[in-house]
Amino acid sequence: MKDVAVLGVGMYRFGMYYDISNAEMARQAGMAALRDAGLSFRDVQAAYVGHIFAPVMAGVRVMKEFGLTGIPVQHVENASATGSAAFREACLQVANGTYDIVMVLGFDKMTTMIQQSTQGTSPENMEDAILPAAFFALWATRRMHERGMKVEHLAKISAKNWNNGALNPMSQRQSAEPTSVERVLKSRPVAWPLTTMMSCPMGDGAACAIVGRADLAKKLHPERPLVRVTASDLQSEKYSRGHLFMGPVVGPAQMTIDTSANVYNEAGVGPEDLDLVQVHDAFAIEELEYYELLGLCKRGEGEACVERGDFELGGRVAVSTDGGLIARGHPGGPTGLAQIWETTLQLRGEAGKRQVKDARIGLCHMMGGGSVCVIHILQKG
Amino acid sequence: MTTTQRPRVPIKPGYFTIPDDPQQPPKLLGTKCNDFSEHYFPRRAICARPECLSENTADVELGPRGTLYSYTFVHLPLFGSSNMEHAEGYGVGQVDLPEGPRVQLPLAGKQGEFKIGQTLEAELNTLREDGASDIVIVRFRPLEG
Numbered sequence: 001m002k003d004v005a006v007l008g009v010g011m012y013r014f015g016m017y018y019d020i021s022n023a024e025m026a027r028q029a030g031m032a033a034l035r036d037a038g039l040s041f042r043d044v045q046a047a048y049v050g051h052i053f054a055p056v057m058a059g060v061r062v063m064k065e066f067g068l069t070g071i072p073v074q075h076v077e078n079a080s081a082t083g084s085a086a087f088r089e090a091c092l093q094v095a096n097g098t099y100d101i102v103m104v105l106g107f108d109k110m111t112t113m114i115q116q117s118t119q120g121t122s123p124e125n126m127e128d129a130i131l132p133a134a135f136f137a138l139w140a141t142r143r144m145h146e147r148g149m150k151v152e153h154l155a156k157i158s159a160k161n162w163n164n165g166a167l168n169p170m171s172q173r174q175s176a177e178p179t180s181v182e183r184v185l186k187s188r189p190v191a192w193p194l195t196t197m198m199s200c201p202m203g204d205g206a207a208c209a210i211v212g213r214a215d216l217a218k219k220l221h222p223e224r225p226l227v228r229v230t231a232s233d234l235q236s237e238k239y240s241r242g243h244l245f246m247g248p249v250v251g252p253a254q255m256t257i258d259t260s261a262n263v264y265n266e267a268g269v270g271p272e273d274l275d276l277v278q279v280h281d282a283f284a285i286e287e288l289e290y291y292e293l294l295g296l297c298k299r300g301e302g303e304a305c306v307e308r309g310d311f312e313l314g315g316r317v318a319v320s321t322d323g324g325l326i327a328r329g330h331p332g333g334p335t336g337l338a339q340i341w342e343t344t345l346q347l348r349g350e351a352g353k354r355q356v357k358d359a360r361i362g363l364c365h366m367m368g369g370g371s372v373c374v375i376h377i378l379q380k381g
Numbered sequence: 382m383t384t385t386q387r388p389r390v391p392i393k394p395g396y397f398t399i400p401d402d403p404q405q406p407p408k409l410l411g412t413k414c415n416d417f418s419e420h421y422f423p424r425r426a427i428c429a430r431p432e433c434l435s436e437n438t439a440d441v442e443l444g445p446r447g448t449l450y451s452y453t454f455v456h457l458p459l460f461g462s463s464n465m466e467h468a469e470g471y472g473v474g475q476v477d478l479p480e481g482p483r484v485q486l487p488l489a490g491k492q493g494e495f496k497i498g499q500t501l502e503a504e505l506n507t508l509r510e511d512g513a514s515d516i517v518i519v520r521f522r523p524l525e526g
């Protein structure tokens with residue numbers, strides 16, 4: 001992908017906000033991104049808006065908060081990968097010259113969904129009776145059987161993400177004391193071997209990125225390191241025997257391997273070149289699997305890497321530097337844009353206490369309902 | 382166990398059989414591609430293999446036995462169930478059917494009874510009552526020995 005840059009980013013901290021509307025959170029995240037870019041909404045030529053749980057047209061309604069300038073507004077929805085998929089559309093439009101400056105906005109309120117879902121008593125589809133966490137737990141049990149993974153490995157990954165989140169002012173989960181492996185192990189069981197602290201929380205929030213031509217980024221902020229989007233790919237599932245049609249949720253492992261191969265090829269970098277990585281760590285088992293599927297280590301070496309601390313801040317390649325879905329939170333629509341927010345700040349050297357030293361290349365990975373995988377590579381300079 | 386069987390109604394039609402004889406296990410309703418003999422669950426009209434995509438498919442019954450590929454135990458009630466059996470939680474398994482498909486369905490029993498590689502058999506399980514009928518789901522139970 002040529003000459004596409006992140007001009008600005010903004011977030012509304014993820015959390016449980018029963019009294020704050022989507023419009024309020026989205027406006028604040030959007031205005032923060034515009035201020036960060038040094039732009040006015042008058043400069044925005046198009047918008048891609050993502051949400052999962054809000055009603056029809058919620059995106060175009062929320063966009064009215066910024067002013068009615070007549071720009072094209074498009075909705076993008078791809079489950080957990082909604083924000084990432086919207087970001088991809090904006091990048092493609094800038095890359096092919098359709099627009100110079102595009103706003104990508106994601107928001108969601110799971111608190112509203114929780115209030116509504118408690119009214120329903122019957123699952124819509126047969127697989128809906130089963131808690132989604134169970135499908136990820138099945139992945140964990142199989143890995144224990146095949147590779148000797150222990151529950152302690154999952155607890156160590158979770159503790160890392162909780163501790164990273166504590167360094168991120170936008171993280172939903174902020175633990176005052178350092179999180180230990182023991183504390184994670186003692187948290188309430190959800191679906192064996194997963195516990196609450198190994199799982200992402202429910203939440204609300206908003207996040208925004210302004211995407212534009214790279215030369216504009218230099219003009220707007222000549223003093224600031226340029227953050228380029230050098231690769232983008234989105235794939236859906238490819239059939240192979242044993243494919244799970246009912247309760248997709250997790251998705252075939254091959255999808256992350258194939259999607260990452262495409263972005264590495266497009267950016268001309270390999271996994272060994274990455275300084276920081278964000279993944280769809282809705283559950284700790286996912287992060288462990290994605291270390292291997294993204295090529296950060298060889299197949300079967302994930303546990304040894306966790307034991308060594310390879311993916312901690314200061315390790316070989318820092319993963320989930322902002323706390324990941326587990327700590328920073330995962331409201332849905334804005335989640336993928338929170339990854340872009342974090343990676344942009346890291347590449348600019350503005351990530352404060354969780355700054356990865358000399359960060360030059362970052363990767364953002366998201367899964368949507370186990371049915372799509374979206375990956376972007378962002379590079380400094 | 383009552384001697385007169387209450388009518389059993391599937392939570393969603395088109396996924397599994399309800400045998401007339403309550404002693405018989407249910408079968409899963411699947412599809413076979415006649416061009417590649419690939420089997421699918423649940424039913425679909427077009428073969429999913431990228432190199433096939435044939436519409437020459439037929440309805441088949443799958444199971445009732447399979448092999449446990451992975452399992453978990455959920456520590457929350459089964460959604461939509463008023464069966465006391467599901468109040469403390471429920472097992473979930475990935476089961477490989479001999480015809481090829483892997484399915485994800487609830488398991489009967491406690492976590493200690495599940496073992497990867499064991500043989501299981503499908504059974505109907507009441508989720509709740511609806512007037513004179515029982516609303517049922519299909520699940521798998523580990524076979525003894």
Ligand SMILES: [Zn+2]
Pocket residue numbers: 414415416417418419428429430433434435
């Ligand atoms: Zn076929």
